[in-house]
Amino acid sequence: MSKFFVTCARGTEEVTAYELEEIGADAIEIGMGGVHFEGDQDVLYKAHLWLRTANRILLPLRSFQCRSPEEMYDNLVKFKWETFLHGDLTFAVECTISGRNSITMNHSHYARLKAKDAIVDRIREKTGDRPNVDTDHPDVRVVLYIRDGVCTLNMDATGESLHNRGYRSRHAEAPLKETLAAAILLLSGWDGETPLVDPMCGSGTLLAEAALIASNTAPGLLRERFTFMNWPDFHAPRWEKCVEEAKDAQVELPDNFLFGFDQDRDAVKQTEFALKVLGFEDKATITQAKFEEFQRPEGMEQGFLVMNPPYGERLGDEEGLVPLYKLMGDT
Ligand SMILES: C[S@@+](CC[C@H](N)C(=O)[O-])C[C@H]1O[C@@H](n2cnc3c(N)ncnc32)[C@H](O)[C@@H]1O
Secondary structure (H helix, E strand, O other): OEEEEEEEOOOOHHHHHHHHHHOOOEEEEEEOOEEEEEEOHHHHHHHHHHOOOEEEEEEEEEEEEOOOHHHHHHHHOOOOHHHOOOOOOOEEEEEEEEOOOOHHHOOHHHHHHHHHHHHHHHHHHHHOOOOOEOOOOOOEEEEEEEEOOEEEEEEEOOOOOOOOOOOOOOOOOOOOOHHHHHHHHHHOOOOOOOOEEEOOOOOOHHHHHHHHHHOOOOHHHHOOOOHHHHOOOOOHHHHHHHHHHHHHHOOOOOOOOEEEEEOOHHHHHHHHHHHHHHOOHHHEEEEEOOHHHOOOOOOOOOOEEOOOOOOOOOOOHHHHHHHHHHHHHHO
C-alpha cells in the first residue's frame, strides 16, 4: 500500500473522493485542490483509467526542512534517484512555493534549478551518466511543494495532465476543462440514461464527457502512456489486466442520445470533431441554432439539459449578458 495525492479543481474534491471510493481506494481524505488516498498498484492503475475529475496523481516520498536552496540540495542529493532514472530516461522538475519561507527560498525557478543540479549530481556520482532534462515530455516528473519552510518531494505518476483527453479540436475557444465538465455532470443529478441536451455546446466538452460517462468508458483508455510506466515497480501484466477489464466494462450508447446546439458554425464543427474522435458521432445530433429558437428535439420524450453559457471574462461583460440570461430564464 502506498499513499497518494490526486490533484483536481478546487471545489470538485468531493466528486474525486467519490470516484476514488468507486475504484476501491482506502484512507480517502479530502485536501485543498486534491484528495489523499492509499492503495496498491491496482488502485493506482485503476485511478489513471477511471478518474474523470482528476488532473494528476502524485506519490509523496518524503518531507524535509528547507530553509535555503543549499539545504534543499543537501536533502535531494541524498535521495536514490538512480532507482528512478536509469538508461536514457529524461526528467523534469516542477516546483511550487507558497506560505512563509526564508528570503532565499522564495524563488521557484532557482529552487527548480537547484533541485535539478542535485538530481544530476547524484546520478553522475553513482552511475557516471548525465541524465537529460526534457521539460515538455519527461519520462520522470519530480514535483516539489515548498510551504512554510518544508519541502515535500513527490513523484508524478501521471505525466501530462489527465484533463487532456485528446478529443479537443485545436480551434476551441473558451472551452470548459474536460475534468470540470465531468465533475459538473457527476454533480448534476443526471442519471446517465436520459438523453442529454446542451443548447450552447461550444466545442462539445459536456457532450463528450456525457458520452464517456453513459458508455462507461474509462477516460484513461484514450491514452497510451503515463509516467508510472517508467517506474521501477511498474507491473505491465497487472496494467494490461486493468485495461482489459475497463474495455469489457464499456457499453453501447443508445441512438439519439446527445443533442448539441450552438449559434456559432465553428462551434458545431468542433463538437462534431470531438464526438467523431471518440466514435460517438452517430449517437449525436449537433445543430447550428440560437438558444431563443430552441425546440425539443424530435422524438424526445424526456431529456436532461445542461449548459455552460457565456459568463463574461472582462469587467463590463456582465451587462451585455443580462438580456441573454433573462432569455434563458424565459425560454
Ligand atoms: C462558454 S461557451 C461554451 C463552452 C463549451 N462548454 C465548451 O466546453 O467548449 C458558450 C457558447 O454559447 C454559445 N452561445 C452564446 N449565446 C448563444 C445563443 N443565444 N444561442 C446559442 N448559442 C449561444 C457561444 O457560441 C459559445 O459557443
